Amino acid sequence: MEFLVTTDPEYPAGDTVVVDAVNGDHAAMDALWHEHRRWIAAVLLAHKSTEDQVEDLLQDVAMTIVSKINTLRDTRHVRAWLRTVAVNAARASARSRRARPRLAPLSVDPPGPDHSGAARVTVDDEARHLMTLAARLPKSYREPLLLRAVHGMRGRQIAEIMNLAEATVETRIARGRRMLRDLARTGNSDDTAQIAIAAQE
Amino acid sequence: MNDLHDDILISQAIDGNATTAEWDELTARAEADPTIWRTLAATLREHGAFGRAVNADVAVADSIEMPAPEITPTARRATVSRFRGWSGWAIAAVLTIAWVGGVHNLVKTEPTMPGTDSAQPLTNHAGFGDGTTAAQLLQAYLDKGRQEDIVIAEVPERVLIRTRPAGTGGGYELLYLRQILERTVVPNLYEFYSQDEMGRPTLVRYVGNRGPSM
Numbered sequence: 001m002e003f004l005v006t007t008d009p010e011y012p013a014g015d016t017v018v019v020d021a022v023n024g025d026h027a028a029m030d031a032l033w034h035e036h037r038r039w040i041a042a043v044l045l046a047h048k049s050t051e052d053q054v055e056d057l058l059q060d061v062a063m064t065i066v067s068k069i070n071t072l073r074d075t076r077h078v079r080a081w082l083r084t085v086a087v088n089a090a091r092a093s094a095r096s097r098r099a100r101p102r103l104a105p106l107s108v109d110p111p112g113p114d115h116s117g118a119a120r121v122t123v124d125d126e127a128r129h130l131m132t133l134a135a136r137l138p139k140s141y142r143e144p145l146l147l148r149a150v151h152g153m154r155g156r157q158i159a160e161i162m163n164l165a166e167a168t169v170e171t172r173i174a175r176g177r178r179m180l181r182d183l184a185r186t187g188n189s190d191d192t193a194q195i196a197i198a199a200q201e
Numbered sequence: 202m203n204d205l206h207d208d209i210l211i212s213q214a215i216d217g218n219a220t221t222a223e224w225d226e227l228t229a230r231a232e233a234d235p236t237i238w239r240t241l242a243a244t245l246r247e248h249g250a251f252g253r254a255v256n257a258d259v260a261v262a263d264s265i266e267m268p269a270p271e272i273t274p275t276a277r278r279a280t281v282s283r284f285r286g287w288s289g290w291a292i293a294a295v296l297t298i299a300w301v302g303g304v305h306n307l308v309k310t311e312p313t314m315p316g317t318d319s320a321q322p323l324t325n326h327a328g329f330g331d332g333t334t335a336a337q338l339l340q341a342y343l344d345k346g347r348q349e350d351i352v353i354a355e356v357p358e359r360v361l362i363r364t365r366p367a368g369t370g371g372g373y374e375l376l377y378l379r380q381i382l383e384r385t386v387v388p389n390l391y392e393f394y395s396q397d398e399m400g401r402p403t404l405v406r407y408v409g410n411r412g413p414s415m
Contacts, residue, residue, distance in 0.1 A: 026267075030266075037262040037263070038260075038263075041259035041261060042255060042259050045258055045259070055265060058262055059265055059268075062267050066268055126250045127254035130247055130251045131255070131258070146255055148216070149248075149251050149254075149256065150255060151256060155216075155218070171205070173212055173216075174208040174211070177208065177211075177212055177244055177247070178208045180247060180251070181247060184247060185243075
């Protein structure tokens with residue numbers, strides 16, 4: 001099993017988990033969530049607006065899974081379905097954020113240190129810098145790159161999630177890495193035109 | 202042979218997916234053009250750093266659990282529907298009691314204020330009778346909250362959410378937020394600080410900057 005499972009699921013892994021989850025078995029839904037939530041977070045990172053928090057969006061996704069998984073028709077496509085739920089959650093949140101007026105600023109002291117990223121682990125500056133640069137990549141390249149970086153995600157699985165041919169995924173990862181490398185080297189990708197073209201693809 | 206092909210070979214090598222033939226091809230290419238080794242090294246380094254950042258960010262998922270079925274929107278809607286079903290009868294019953302027993306009995310059943318002695322109804326605190334409006338009750342809550350140091354202030358700006366023409370009688374209906382700044386004191390704060398060897402977030406007591414006082 002390539003996915004990192006952080007908590008022992010109560011349910012044995014396998015296709016029956018998906019079938020049982022679709023049939024409303026909460027333990028199966030829980031197992032499904034434990035198995036997939038890390039890469040779902042990566043999809044959210046690729047598609048969320050800068051203001052949105054991954055934690056909030058994950059909760060939206062979990063809520064949607066519980067309430068809508070009975071609409072999944074083909075259990076073989078559960079990964080693609082989960083990705084769609086995640087992408088929709090990110091887009092819906094960004095839309096509602098745009099539609100919502102900004103809260104009036106409070107005339108009080110600023111809050112203490114930001115602990116909203118509850119489980120965020122301190123990483124080195126180089127790593128954080130690359131993450132910031134990755135936000136400038138087109139989503140179609142950023143997403144497979146993020147998914148590949150999640151422990152153990154293979155091309156076949158990413159292809160299944162994104163509903164793409166595996167060769168396409170590998171090409172996008174290779175080109176995404178090239179773009180990221182150029183951005184890291186120059187701060188300004190000389191691949192700007194390439195990125196623009198990629199964004200249209 | 203082109204840049205994209207080189208990129209794919211490098212990418213395959215970094216991910217450990219390169220076949221023997223692809224390694225041979227990459228080696229041959231690099232012998233002819235040593236910058237390819239440099240590119241391989243740089244990409245490998247960035248892959249490692251990027252992976253650390255991504256896995257640190259997605260680790261937050263480990264703290265998000267599947268909601269229990271009873272708090273899902275469907276369940277919530279069902280609860281509301283049940284409440285609506287009964288609420289009409291409940292209102293009718295209350296009106297009947299009020300008509301029979303007189304409105305003064307109702308004062309004893311009015312809700313209490315958050316953070317106050319539950320034995321004391323809000324109307325007793327504020328000295329309001331049965332004709333109390335919502336605005337008066339809210340004002341009473343603000344006043345009492347200030348006394349008890351629970352309420353700091355109401356933010357003067359009201360945030361407009363939506364406007365639409367009022368149905369009858371002209372004018373406009375406004376939906377807006379009122380913001381009340383409250384304070385509370387808790388004995389301890391905890392934060393997710395790092396990960397254990399299994400990659401799970403560990404919880405530690407927060408001992409850093411306790412934030413500015415107000």
